[in-house]
Amino acid sequence: MATTPAVALFRKLPSLYQRCSWTVNKFDRRSYTFVVSRGPIPEQLEAGILYVNPQGSRCHHLCACGCGERVILPLNNIEWALEGTDARPSLHPSVGNWNLKCKSHYVLGQGRVQWRRRYSEAEIEVVRRRDLKPYQRRPWTQRVGDWVKRLVAFLRDE
């Protein structure tokens, strides 16, 4: 039976696919996994590493999309929580880099990056407002305390 061009093309598909995926992988600069490195935060960050400062209050990493931007996340009970082991860290909640050009959005679970949908501008605005709330919801006693402290500082300067 003679080989028609269509059949020939069909037979070539697997190798074509391999070649295409090789090209895609070559240019894919995304991080797929992260591990934790503890200690002073270096000037130059490496992709795929979550740098946690000695106090454990902040972590830096290069955006998982590969854009090369540094992402700084505060670690505390109202912002991000770092869980799991240093070899397979998890971050809660998701990382939404709305301030970066790439606007990437991902979850780090057990050391693996899981991509999340890119939010629209309107959705980003809603998230921004929601994120601000824990700070605005300080108890009135604390607010009055701060006000008194500021007043005392002001009177001392006089």
Ligand SMILES: [Zn+2]
């Ligand atoms: Zn990015």
